[in-house]
Amino acid sequence: MADYKVPLADIQFTMKSVFQVDKLWAHLNVPDLDFDTADAILEEAAKLCEQELAPINREGDEAGCQWSPEGVTSPKGFKEAYQTYCEGGWAALGGNPDYDGMGMPKTLISPIEEMVQGANVAFGLAPMLTSGAALAINAHASEDLKQAYLPKMYSGQWCGAMDLTEPHCGTDLGLIRSKAQPNDDGSYAVTGTKIFITWGEHDMAENIVHLVLAKLPDAPAGSRGISMFLVPKFLPNDDGSLGERNPINCGSLEKKMGIKASATCVMNLDGAKGWLVGEANKGLACMFTMMNYERLAVGIQGVGVAENSYQTAVEYARERLQGRSATGPKSPEKDADNLLVHPDVRRMLLTMRAFNEGSRAFYFYTAKWLDIAKLGEGDERKYAEGMVSLLTPVSKAFMTDVALQTAIHGQQVLGGHGYIREWGQEQHVRDIRITQIYEGTNGIQAMDLIGRKTVANGGELLKLYLADVDAFVNDAAGQNEMSAMLSQLKAAVTTLQEATDAVLAASKTDPDAPGAAAVDYLDLFGYVAYGHMWAMMAAAAYRSEESDFSRAKIAVANFFFAKLLPQVASLKHRVVAGPTSVMNLDENLF
DSSP, X not given: OOOOOOOHHHHHHIIIIISOHHHHHHHTTOTTOOHHHHHHHHHHHHHHIIIIIGGGHHHHHHHOOEEETTEXXXXXXXXXXXXXXXXXXXXXXTSOXXXXXXXXXXXXXXXXXXXXXXXXXXXXXXXXXXHHHHHHHHHHSOHHHHHHHHHHHHHTSEEEEEEOOBTTBSSOGGGOOOEEEEOTTSOEEEEEXXXXXXTXXXXXXXXXXXXXXEBOTTOOSGGGGOEEEEEESEEEOTTSOEEEEOSEEEEEEOOOSSXXXXXXXEEEEEEEEEEEESSTTOHHHHHHHHHHHHHXXXXXXXXXXXXXXXXXXXXXXXXXXXXXXXXXXXXXXXXXXXXXXXXXXXXXXXXXXXXXXXXXXXXXXXXXXXXXXXXXXXXXXXXXXXXXXXXXXXXXXXXHHHHHHHHHHHHHHTGGXXXXXXXXXXXXXXXXXXXXXXXXXXXXXXXXXXXXXXXXXXXXXXXXXXXXXXXXXXXXXXXXXXXXXXXXXXHHHHHHHHHHHHHHHHHTTOXXXXXXXXXXXXXXXXXHHHHHHHHHHHHHHHHSOOOHHHHHHHHHHHHIIIIITTHHHHHHHHHHTOSHHHHOSOGGGO
């Protein structure tokens, strides 16, 4: 099993040569941040992930969390690692400076998230959820709540959790039954049961701040009647110290396929004291404030774990002797050649690398628009908001879908050894699988992309993205080496536009048309977007000084355009096929 190493050189290449984010930071007036500072931060984060988080990953998976009536105990080493993480200031990185956060942009935070998730995804869920909860509090809570909670969440003293799902409802949150009754002091008594609450209870922090969706007594029916409440595990005293225990408790832990080292809790609230976050009956708006960030973070989870899988697979392929090259022995002094002489093994490894590095570029690309949407002004900000809206479902769904493919390829490279515990590949497959399910299943993301983000606006958001692709193609046209890739990229963009036009037309007469095409359409968009990313990376590599790194980058780009991008043609056929084959089987015949 390979020791996880942060892919620092590729992260820095993507940050500096492909996206040149220092110019973005200067344009957005991000204080005291340049590449020297960023390099120092990234290097320290890499040390933390390699030395503290990765070594406890497999043992944590095997031990899991332990439930008792007194609470939940995290796996050995997790509490100490979390303390080290927080002492380093990592929990404050993206926080509001007005409440002791550091205010760093997403284009710096995203690669650090990849490192943490790649080293130990079960651990990484705790700071990820805390950041998401803090984001919602910062955007919507009262000033008193911000002052009381955000500094302690940024310090890591207190963790965060999101309590949304209930036993009878997941995606359709309008069905929730949790209730909130007003108290005389302006607080609320929240009662209900929530399930699948990641790190809803644990011993790593002294307090856990739950953001709970519930309904007020006079709430409208459905999703329009949902409110959000801040419900702490321990009620803080006026001086910030911890007071009495709130009646919000973990009833049990789920037994799961993967991320076994994280506590996935059933949370029972029995009149727990909470405070309204945002306006009454506007809880979904509060939740969606953080969803663009959280869904990108889930996509990054997939990238991190898939990168770990690639590192193990390529190390194994170099060392494993099996068979001979079809063109004659490459290591005649040995009993056999290594696996890298075999075209099919190379196909799998190159696919893994093409997806991982394409995903890395894509999360930087999405993070760039998040930064502009947050810190930009005027038309630029409005443009960025449209891009974020369009790209978010793709970054969550496509990145995690290809991450699972990558981990399965990594398992396959190892053959039988990939199926057993020793090499860690089976854990990567299990851990990535959840990323396709939580924070909105990938099918729901596909419906969001084709429904709200495409059909609902007549494809206007897509025009924003295609304009940006076109601007890149025009800029890169002067690089003669790029001509073939740019031609293929333009053809793929045309294919995406034709598929979009077909869905828009079909949707006017058949309400099932968007749903039947949704997943294929998202995949089509994803491959085009990765073609865009790989063209950007190839252009940057051609501009760079010739080296092993740049030659490898160009070689993988050529592989992507030759072997992966052509899938857009078949995906278009599936999109335009219409809903008949999907919908014509009678329900009783399933």
